[in-house]
Each structure stands twice: as structure tokens, then as C-alpha cells.
Amino acid sequence: MGHRAHHGWLWSAGLVAAPVVVVSWFRAVPAPWPPLVVQVVAFTPWLAFLAAAAVLLALPSRRAWAILPAAILLVAQLIWLFPPEVFLARQGGYPQVRGPDAPAAAKLTVMNLNARLGGADSAAVVRLVRDHHVDLLTVQEHSLELEKRLARADLGSVLPHRVSHPRNGAAGSAVYSTFRLKEVGLVPDTAFSMPVVRLETSVPGAGAGLTVINVHAHAPVDIAVHQWRGDLTAVARASSGAGPTLLAGDFNATYDHWEFRAMLEGAGGGRKLVDVATALGSRLIPTWPMRDYNLPGVTLDHLVTSPDISSSGYLVHPVSGTDHAAVIATLEIQLP
Numbered sequence: 001m002g003h004r005a006h007h008g009w010l011w012s013a014g015l016v017a018a019p020v021v022v023v024s025w026f027r028a029v030p031a032p033w034p035p036l037v038v039q040v041v042a043f044t045p046w047l048a049f050l051a052a053a054a055v056l057l058a059l060p061s062r063r064a065w066a067i068l069p070a071a072i073l074l075v076a077q078l079i080w081l082f083p084p085e086v087f088l089a090r091q092g093g094y095p096q097v098r099g100p101d102a103p104a105a106a107k108l109t110v111m112n113l114n115a116r117l118g119g120a121d122s123a124a125v126v127r128l129v130r131d132h133h134v135d136l137l138t139v140q141e142h143s144l145e146l147e148k149r150l151a152r153a154d155l156g157s158v159l160p161h162r163v164s165h166p167r168n169g170a171a172g173s174a175v176y177s178t179f180r181l182k183e184v185g186l187v188p189d190t191a192f193s194m195p196v197v198r199l200e201t202s203v204p205g206a207g208a209g210l211t212v213i214n215v216h217a218h219a220p221v222d223i224a225v226h227q228w229r230g231d232l233t234a235v236a237r238a239s240s241g242a243g244p245t246l247l248a249g250d251f252n253a254t255y256d257h258w259e260f261r262a263m264l265e266g267a268g269g270g271r272k273l274v275d276v277a278t279a280l281g282s283r284l285i286p287t288w289p290m291r292d293y294n295l296p297g298v299t300l301d302h303l304v305t306s307p308d309i310s311s312s313g314y315l316v317h318p319v320s321g322t323d324h325a326a327v328i329a330t331l332e333i334q335l336p
Contacts, residue, residue, distance in 0.1 A: 029258075315328040
């Protein structure tokens, strides 16, 4: 291969790798980046494809000084995409192989949905609840009109208990359940309503329940990026109590945002938490946008648990009427 051809391959590899390097820097360095950077970092998982292309373009050049950096860049993307520490921990609150002396456990299937200003198709929501035998449903952007439509679609026959704060616009929220619910507070200093609810399991003699926080962080746009960071910190503080805890909702953040990872690590006086999608290797299954935006999908909607909860069966389903997907998983909660 001639010098000019080598040069062409190198230039091509460099052009493809350049945006990966820039975004990777923003992803790696925990700083109060401006809104545009925060938004771009959300798409980090897709950079693995560009990094792989850079390696393939560098190979024909046979230049180690070009191939090696491209390969390192690809390895970094794969490590971020499938964090080794998460898989090693494997939501390690208790052994995954359960013997006769293992603690009792309660299983429940949970579903979360941002209803986009209450516009979600109520019949589709109830159908998902029925088809997947959902025990707990959390809703963001819940409106009074949506609540009425869900009632007409007979959601109450499968999830008879609820804690509801319907609002016009994006501020409303609701929790529906097969189990009794008790509202025990609200996450303070947040843009939208984030109720803290106690769910009592029906396991005889267990005497334990699940704390559920219905999360809806502000989007990191313009000056509201400060509110977004404050919302994630407030959620971390609210999850600091003892016992099994589930944070379900639209975090408007991905695992690639350091603010989200800091929340998982217990920033602001919280405790360590587990992102279900990341733990189950499902980070590339997007939850937004399902419509309206010609963008690669990202995972903004999460089920996050305390380490004494194991998870399986992670699924994502589009729902008409909203640009967010429903997120479903089965949780296994360790009981005393």
C-alpha cells in the first residue's frame, strides 16, 4: 500500500475518533458542564460504534501509534458500556443462588412510565399492566384527565391502591399498586412532585415493606441544569434510609452522567444504589425518544434499587401518546 493510501486511512481514522475523544473527556471528568455538554454526554453509549470504526480504519495503515490509541478508545467505551464493577457486584446484596437457609424474599413486577403531559394511551398502559402481571406502576407527568382515562380502562381492578398527585403540565405523579400504599413524604426542593410511598408486602410474617420514590428530575436545559443537579442530589438524600428501596422514574439522566453515577454511589448523604438496566447489561435499550425527535435513543428512565434487591426480566415497551417508553422489571426483595 502506498504512502498516500496509508495517509488517507490515518486521516479517516482520526476524523472518526476525534468526536469520541472529545465526548469521552467530558464523560470522564466530573465537572459542572454546561447544558449542551450534559445533553451530548447522554449519547456516549453510541460512541462505541464510532470507536470501532476508528479501529477498522486505522488497521490498514499498519501504524501501531494509530491502531493502539484507537483500540484503547474502543476498550474505554466498552468498559463504560458494561462496567465491570457492576457485573462483579451483580446487585450483590445477597447470594443469587438461594439455598434453604437463604433469607425469605418477595417478588414483584414493577413498571414505570412518563406519560408526557398525561397523553399516554390509557388502554395501552392497562394492557401492559395486565400482560406483564405488574404489581406496582409509577407514573410521571400524570394529569387528572389521564387518571380518569385509566379509571375508565379499569386499571383499578388490577392495581386497586394508589397515591396520586395529578397536575396539569409535567409536575404530576402517581403510584398504583396491588399492595397497600402509604405516602410518607415528598422529596424536598425538587421541580416536580416526587412522592415517597411505603408499600407493604403481603408475605405472611415478613413485617417488611418497600420504600418507593417516584422520581421526575428536571431536564438539564438552559439554566435549569442547576435544578437537574439539585434534583438528583435530593433524590440521593431521600434514599438514605434503611430497608429495601426503589427509585423509579424519569431521571432525565443516563449512567454516563457523573451526577447520576454520584447518586448511585450515595452522594449527598445517601447510600449506594444499583441501576437495574446497567446491572442487567441493557444500557443500549433506549427509553427516549420514542417519537418526535430524530435522535439516537438514550436511557433516561430508570429503575434504581438498594443492594438488597435483585432484579431480572428487564423490558422496555413503547406506549402511544408519549415519547418515553415503559420500563418493566421483576424485583426480588430480601426480607428479614
